[in-house]
Amino acid sequence: MEENVPAPKRSEFNKGAWTAEEDRKLAEVIAVHGARRWRTIANIAGLNRCGKSCRLRWMNYLRPNIKRGNITDQEEDLILRLHKLLGNRWSLIAGRLPGRTDNEIKNYWNSHLSKKVNQNEKQSGGSARQGCKTQKRLAENANEEAREENTCAGCEDPNIGFDVDEFFDFSNEDTRNLEWVSRFLQVDEGFN
DNA sequence: AACAACCTCAACCGCATCAGA
DNA sequence: GTCTGATGCGGTTGAGGTTGT
Incomplete structure (x- = not known):
């Protein structure tokens, strides 16, 4: 099911700010498949993003237990x-x-x-x-x-x-x- | 109100390292 | 030992917001 989805060429990847919809898709796929094989995750989620971008988004924003703002x-x-x-x-x-x-x-x-x-x-x-x-x-x-x-x-x-x-x-x-x-x-x- | 200057932060890029074939 | 893809890291960029004039 998953890896048959052809990955877009590098230049065709979406760039810039993530939408709430993209966040939701990414989080859903990671919940099922775990936070690894980022390129595959991007494909499965149907995100037109490179694996690196997905990893960064997860690590810096979507990951649970992240504290935001207000550095004590x-x-x-x-x-x-x-x-x-x-x-x-x-x-x-x-x-x-x-x-x-x-x-x-x-x-x-x-x-x-x-x-x-x-x-x-x-x-x-x-x-x-x-x-x-x-x-x-x-x-x-x-x-x-x-x-x-x-x-x-x-x-x-x-x-x-x-x-x-x-x-x-x-x-x-x-x-x-x-x-x-x-x-x-x-x-x-x-x-x- | 309009504009410029400055600030913040999410995201991208290039490179190094790791791991598996 | 070598190759290749995946992952992680640090530097940098740029959009959007805020402040000053």
């Missing part, structure tokens, strides 16, 4: 701290903020936080460089750790007194998370 002060603080640690690793940052998407965080950063950070750096005489080295190091670690779980990132550096599992297990304990991030930032500041 606590979330903002966490974003700032995680960005300092990880750089533009939006998906990693989003993974620590339940219900938030990488796209939303990226947009929020670009429209709100980047300005804030720039202002702060100007005021404080700009210690951006200092953070840079650590940020790169941490981003690299984060990538490796994401792949090879169960290794100890802190083991290499005796100054870093935290557990890597804790690093990636933010669960929902926001307060605790902020605590270790603070701890890490203290280590970071003592790095130079």
